[in-house]
Amino acid sequence: MLLIPCPWCGPRPQTDFTYGGDGTVVRPAEDAPQAAWADFVFVRDNPMGPHRELWHHSAGCRRWLVVERDTVTHDITGSFKPGEVPS
């Protein structure tokens, strides 16, 4: 069970959270072509190593956060408030 650092609450056990999927995909503009939307909804990278993903502190502060997690080692190297994710 992961120990996830919530940017608002501090480290909390994984059971406090709900996984929210790939945190690197960006919702397209409303007038973007259908293909861009299909990419957003259906196409995901499956990286081996560091990855950014969305988590929801659903049994805590109800905030969404972006967690940087290594998909091989499960090491968490950072967690960010949405909008404050370094590029």
Added chain:
Amino acid sequence: MTTQSFRNAEGGLIDRATPLDFTFDGKAFQGFAGDTLASALVANGVRLVGRSFKYHRPRGLIGAGVEDPCGLVRLGAGDRAEPNTRATLTELFAGLTADSQNRWPSLKWDASALTGLAGRLFPAGFYYKTFISPQVLWPTYEKIIRAMAGMGTCPEGPDPDVYDDRFAHADLLVVGAGPAGLAAALAAGRLGQRVILAEQDMRLGGDLLAANRSIDGRPALDWVADTVAELEALPDVTLLPRTTVFGYHDHNLLAAVERVTDHLPHAPAGLPRQRHWKIRAGRVVLATGAIERPLVFADNDRPGVMLASAARAYVNRWAARPGTRAVVVTNNDDGYRSALDLQAGGIEIAALLDTRPEGGGALAQMARDAGLSPRHGMAVARALGGHAVTGAEITALSGGGATETVDCDLIAVSGGWAPTLHLHSQARGKATYDESLTAFVPTDPKQAHESVGAAAGDLTLAGALAAGSRAGGDDTLAPPADDHPAAPIQALWQVPKPPSGKGKRFVDIQDDVTAEDVALAHREGYESVEHLKRYTTLGMGTDQGKTSNVNGLAIMAGLRGQTIPAVGTTTFRPPFTPVTMGTFAGREAGHHFAPIRRTPLHARHDALGAVFQTAGLWLRARYYPLEGETMAEAVAREASHVRRIGGMVDVSTLGKIDIQGPDAADLLNRFYVNGFKALPVGKCRYGLMLREDGIVLDDGTTTRIGDTHYYMTTTTANAVTVMRNLELYLQVHWPDLDVSVASVSDQWAGVALAGPRARDLLARVADIDVSNDAFPFLAYREGAVAGIPARLFRISYSGELAYEIHVPSDFAPALWDALLEHGADLDIRPYGTEAMSTLRIEKGHMVIGTEIDGRTTADDLGMGRMVSTKKPFIGHVLKDRPGLTEGGRKQLVGLVPVDKRTPIPETCQIVKPGVVTGRDPVPIEGHVTAGTFSPSVGHPIALALVKDGRARLGETLHAVSPTTRVRVPVTVTSPVFVDPEGERLHA
């Protein structure tokens, strides 16, 4: 009562003043407090403790602790029986009952072993080649195999015991309370750290409990006692004996099982049987020790062949002699220590064999000084005897093949020590082969842990104490100890077969895997260790190869002509030792498996005799049967009553979300397919939500209760999902929107009042004008109902003149009572979810899971016209993707049985008339989503999703269910069976 004829009169960590009676296979025995079941059996001269997994060979104790592969017994009886329990880890208590396993009719005379049947049935890979064909016979084969193989039998009833969960945090978790673990805990504890020390044994001390060692010039047990006393006095140190750390998970979370009352004849009230610890540790010290390896020679499984370290443990710790006359065989210096201890314990050493051609360190010299005569370059080729060892055929390893026979009843074997690196490996640490140790040692830890002492490959006592102290944070503590310089170990993986060729040379004694099986796997191409394991079952079973893994892969490496590190090891996975299922279940069993949500009106429904149904975690009132009524009768009565007179139903389970802020209307407009910007204050609107992929997610009504204040309802099923989505979009995708959302599902309760007399009742209890003009369809009003502040909505799910009355949850029972009281003479009665379902089917309204099933679009459901073309909303682009807009999609329609009599079950598929259902793929036209008897139209009806259904009204199709042999000719109709014009709704 058998006397303890193999018990020494003195010594050992047992309390001779506290005798304990127990039974094994129904026979009465006596042991002492401090015994394990295994040591008590040894003290009583019991050699034969079980039958082997496949061959049903007689088996005895091989180890004295966690490593023992064969001493598996069924403890207790009835619903408290526990199979496959290690006798070596079972603390003796008065009244303990244990039975051997895997034997019939008795342990001594086993039918399968006598016929030799098992031996012919189970070569390596037998599953894969013996029973391939004919396939029809597999069930028969399986029955025979399951009866013969397998380990023990299940308890007879549900587990009556209580198990607990416990979460803990520590700066340092120390696993293992041997010298290294105690030193680590002491060092860290003195520094004021929060320390948890977990030890699987009943007593702290580890190998020191079973050894004649000294620390700092004093008996090692004195050091143990002093250390434990000091640890007990430290406020932030938690000592957990009888606790096995069995899992090492991510981010330094470790799982342990504490056997709280297993060792007590009667568990005190209020204590669980076992406790499942989940420990999040800053650092972990793995002081898990090492396990001695057996040697591979013919018939090395005979009862009386024992690890040398186990034999000396029985003698030293429990004053129990596992034999009277021993052959000791070793490939390393530690075997000499065992020989010395056995001799000191009163066992005659008939022969001391050192497989090394010459040498031996200081311990060898001590053995010679004690009158023992080690014979070099010699090994046991074969153990003699059946139910017990009667002798050893010994041979020179240099060749020639000549053997001599030595009479003995104990063969103590030492094949060297292998660090217990299971937890290190579970934590993704690497294992590196160490030539000087002929074993794998832990390297390259991936988490915050460190292996110390024997677990790290340092077999010296001083080294263990020093490494433990250092790992605990203070390397000045380590006391000196009585180590002796050792000569190198010899890598000896198997002793050649005796000249007679007789006997099986077991590598994995629990799983009955022999050196010949490993060779067979190699010949047949199963060379990788992972294939070897699965093909031969080497390293499987309840011991997971604790004594066999290295021998097995070393033999494979030899066959492949490769080094051991090139062959590699299999992966260790949790649990380290078997954990009973109840421990994982904890308190979340039976009734407590999942939480139960009850509406604020639950007690009212109960008092009215409601039958409840589960809906997710909710318990909802399904129907209120009158005496002698069936469910179908009750539902038809309730539904009909609503249409004719009026009824009330608890809708408190709906998701309710409070939405406030200047951009609230914009948010709703982006969530729903239909427009919400023009919704005036005091009005409700039905809305439909899609997912981004264009599929319908949810529906519900949202009401504008203030200028920037909205009240959203969702379906019961999607309350959590919709709330989470609102938060996601507001926090991640549209942070510029100035809106706050809060779930108020639990704060508000709701009652729907429906039917022709609904207004009459509401007029009596509400303090607002409820006339059709003042409170029209889709209007919202605030007021008091029976004096209770309420939100009133003129909305309808039943299709009748209806209101939803929402009140703060605490007031719900008062509201319910008032409606019942004032509605009594109007004959307004409660109805349940089943009647609600009938009413909605009659109206063609949709439900999550059946019509909104994660595959349907708004157009499929006949809601295409609701979808705005003038604004973007979630799913607005992908709703138009080709797969969702092409013809041939299933559309929502109604079905009526052609005979107007036969019910249409919900399990049915829909086919064209004449289509035969059988083995071949059947062209399917659609499926039934909901069926009911409609009291309003007087016959069964159904909703269905049918290909191009809206274009097929009037067509006759067949609803079929091959599994229940149903075939109902049906006519396709509109999904709205009652009041298609909505006149009742607007009345």
